[in-house]
Amino acid sequence: MLNNSQYTEKLRSIGLRPTKQRIKICEVLFNSNKTFHFTINELAKRITKSTNENISLATVYNTVHAFKKKGYLKEIPINSDQSYFDTNTSHHHHFYDETQKDLIDIDDADVEPVKINTRIPGKKIKSVEVLVKVEDEKP
Amino acid sequence: MLNNSQYTEKLRSIGLRPTKQRIKICEVLFNSNKTFHFTINELAKRITKSTNENISLATVYNTVHAFKKKGYLKEIPINSDQSYFDTNTSHHHHFYDETQKDLIDIDDADVEPVKINTRIPGKKIKSVEVLVKVEDEKP
DNA sequence: TTCTACATTATAATAGTTCTAAACTGTTGA
């Protein structure tokens, strides 16, 4: 629930110029108190719906990638059909409902700490994420 | 380390005709005592290298998908650029080395059982997989 | 051997994503 001048500051703080396109995208992504998952196309549709002006698809891609790089968004690997992004940047996990093709958060507190008893020398861990695939129970 | 007639049986047992293309693909995928990860393009290159005859890319796609559906291969979601497949169909996890863009198995025994303390009503769990992203340690 | 359903193939089509290069804009500092 931020206003435009707060997005302006947010953008400035990470070295991005606060253009009207970026502020619009911030509104769609971060104005809700709920986080959500989206594909680029879904995001583009939301933007078009909540605005009269159109934002070019290239700008949507550019901005999403800039936000991801700055840590405002995460990308969730689900399958190779298209990229899924997440406005929830806290450490958490996912159910993927293969019947509904739907991605659902699992709070980090609902997963016992994952213990990996092996390492790769010279490499440090960036993230540990659990993906739980689910489907409808047999009737 | 199977011979062609064993692949023939393997294919027959899952209702696929043992064509020479499919047997060739079986050889490349399953003749080694090591399992490995691959993309379709890498697989197509391996096939071309180990054969004089060429197998159409469409056949490689068709066969890989048929094998996946029959449980001979797993697909590993890493990113949305392209599909990664795994000849290791046992339950296991992965390191993804973001520096080298390399996928490395983690034996199931090296991961403490992952406990998820939440469920989705009406859905049953198909798989629980851990992806550990790593990168080079800072020097 | 003949028949048929299944399989292969080259190629076209599709779709998500990235690139291009021209037009536009936010910011800086003279």
Next chain:
DNA sequence: TCAACAGTTTAGAACTATTATAATGTAGAA
């Protein structure tokens, strides 16, 4: 204040992994 410039947006082209098409070929059954 405003010219200058780097950063940004844009439409559309290009790119690339994947899937569809439809003609040709083949394995297995009878």
